[in-house]
Amino acid sequence: MLTESRKVFFYGEVGAGKTTLIKEICKQLALPDEITSPSYPIINQYTWSIDGEHRSLNHIDLYRLNDIEEALSLGIEDLLADDSYCFIEWPALIEPIIGDNLLKIKILHNEDSSRKILFL
Numbered sequence: 001m002l003t004e005s006r007k008v009f010f011y012g013e014v015g016a017g018k019t020t021l022i023k024e025i026c027k028q029l030a031l032p033d034e035i036t037s038p039s040y041p042i043i044n045q046y047t048w049s050i051d052g053e054h055r056s057l058n059h060i061d062l063y064r065l066n067d068i069e070e071a072l073s074l075g076i077e078d079l080l081a082d083d084s085y086c087f088i089e090w091p092a093l094i095e096p097i098i099g100d101n102l103l104k105i106k107i108l109h110n111e112d113s114s115r116k117i118l119f120l
């Protein structure tokens with residue numbers, strides 16, 4: 001799924017499982033660190049190498065931001081334009097500045113503890 005775009009927006013309510021899903025995807029990408037939620041730092045950046053290939057990943061949570069200006073001041077536009085993996089929770093704020101080459105995933109929390117994942 002990450003061959004089309006490395007930029008992914010994750011939608012879903014509080015506790016839907018966005019960070020948990022991102023954690024699993026990071027394992028698949030051979031990121032050696034156990035990722036933590038970026039809700040306080042807003043952006044967590046990781047770099048690592050696998051089979052000689054250098055990879056970088058930005059895990060971003062925009063929940064605490066109030067307007068798009070704050071997001072722009074963090075340099076989000078540049079992160080969306082380079083070749084890093086960018087996984088963004090609570091992305092609605094920056095919808096006005098996104099291009100086409102982007103994957104959107106929505107997680108729905110079912111009444112039991114299972115989840116439904118929609119590709120938007």
Ligand SMILES: Nc1ncnc2c1ncn2[C@@H]1O[C@H](COP(=O)(O)OP(=O)(O)OP(=O)(O)O)[C@@H](O)[C@H]1O
Nearest residue numbers: 012013014015016017018019020021089113114115
């Ligand atoms: N697929 C799943 N099945 C069962 N439990 C899950 C699943 N995904 C997440 N959880 C549990 O739900 C809780 C919230 O998950 P998580 O922190 O990933 O949500 P989130 O969508 O990132 O929330 P937030 O909007 O606050 O960042 C955690 O306790 C996690 O273990």
Ligand SMILES: [Mg+2]
Nearest residue numbers: 018019037089
């Ligand atoms: Mg989260």
